[in-house]
Amino acid sequence: MSAVSTPAxxxxxxxxxxxxxxxxxxxLNYGDLRVLDGVDFHVGAGExxxxxxxxxxxxxxxxxxxxxxxxxxxxxxxxxxxxxxxxRPELRCRQGIGRAxxxxxxxxxxxxxxxxxxxxxxxxxxxxxxxxxxCVEVLELCGLIDxxxxxxxxxxxxxxxxxxxxxxxxxxxxxxxxxxxxxGLTDAEAAELVGTIKxxxxxxxxxxxxxxxxxxxxxxxxRLVCMDAGxxxxxxxxxxxxxxxxxxxxxxxxxxxx
Ligand SMILES: Nc1ncnc2c1ncn2[C@@H]1O[C@H](COP(=O)(O)OP(=O)(O)OP(=O)(O)O)[C@@H](O)[C@H]1O
Numbered sequence: 001m002s003a004v005s006t007p008a009x010x011x012x013x014x015x016x017x018x019x020x021x022x023x024x025x026x027x028l029n030y031g032d033l034r035v036l037d038g039v040d041f042h043v044g045a046g047e048x049x050x051x052x053x054x055x056x057x058x059x060x061x062x063x064x065x066x067x068x069x070x071x072x073x074x075x076x077x078x079x080x081x082x083x084x085x086x087x088r089p090e091l092r093c094r095q096g097i098g099r100a101x102x103x104x105x106x107x108x109x110x111x112x113x114x115x116x117x118x119x120x121x122x123x124x125x126x127x128x129x130x131x132x133x134x135c136v137e138v139l140e141l142c143g144l145i146d147x148x149x150x151x152x153x154x155x156x157x158x159x160x161x162x163x164x165x166x167x168x169x170x171x172x173x174x175x176x177x178x179x180x181x182x183x184g185l186t187d188a189e190a191a192e193l194v195g196t197i198k199x200x201x202x203x204x205x206x207x208x209x210x211x212x213x214x215x216x217x218x219x220x221x222x223r224l225v226c227m228d229a230g231x232x233x234x235x236x237x238x239x240x241x242x243x244x245x246x247x248x249x250x251x252x253x254x255x256x257x258x
Contacts, residue, residue: 017044026075037230053227098173104164106152119170
């Protein structure tokens with residue numbers, strides 16, 4: 001790994017922001033292809049970590065492993081100190097790992113509010129009244145309250161992305177995993193999305209965000225991780241990582257980012 005890595009990136013650190021979600025030594029193969037190769041990753045309480053890297057670096061697979069939709073061949077994943085390596089994704093969701101996907105797939109035939117209600121009913125154990133209140137809060141936070149009764153499939157891309165975010169927030173996550181949610185947005189729309197994600201940070205939610213639109217990502221994150229070929233190539237203070245010669249060579253120099 002590059003020398004950019006800082007002591008603050010040590011998963012054993014015990015400063016104000018203790019690690020909430022930790023992956024240690026994560027290795028995963030698809031047949032002969034090693035997609036994750038001994039990845040150590042962590043995000044602290046209230047911390048926002050960005051992940052960049054060239055296509056095929058293993059970024060989404062890392063998120064899949066953290067969320068539980070794939071199980072690593074080796075390594076462990078801990079949430080709040082508890083081993084969740086073998087825990088199914090729906091149970092991890094109930095334990096506080098929320099996820100928003102690159103391509104929003106709202107439930108068709110349902111309104112915006114109903115979509116968010118599904119997330120809240122599924123991910124939390126709140127009473128009916130509290131669930132409804134939570135959904136209203138989430139819709140307000142995501143700028144969707146005025147569209148609550150609109151059919152989800154009638155939304156434009158930005159609002160679909162907001163709904164994707166709202167659905168995952170409705171599950172009451174302590175860690176939110178975001179996979180290229182800025183993709184396809186105009187600069188103005190991406191700026192709006194940044195505003196929303198900054199608001200989430202004020203609620204103390206930890207964020208892990210894979211994003212090729214680096215200038216958008218760096219407006220939000222505390223720490224940047226660059227992956228290449230299933231490994232962590234560099235991590236640390238975002239601008240320092242972006243200046244790192246290995247990162248420039250493996251990622252920025254290839255022009256694969258947005
Ligand atoms: N289910 C799968 N079966 C076989 N190979 C897979 C599978 N999922 C991912 N891969 C391969 O694993 C490698 C890493 O994929 P991954 O999607 O994690 O990369 P990524 O860094 O997220 O890339 P991108 O920026 O293009 O989304 C790629 O070579 C991909 O083709």
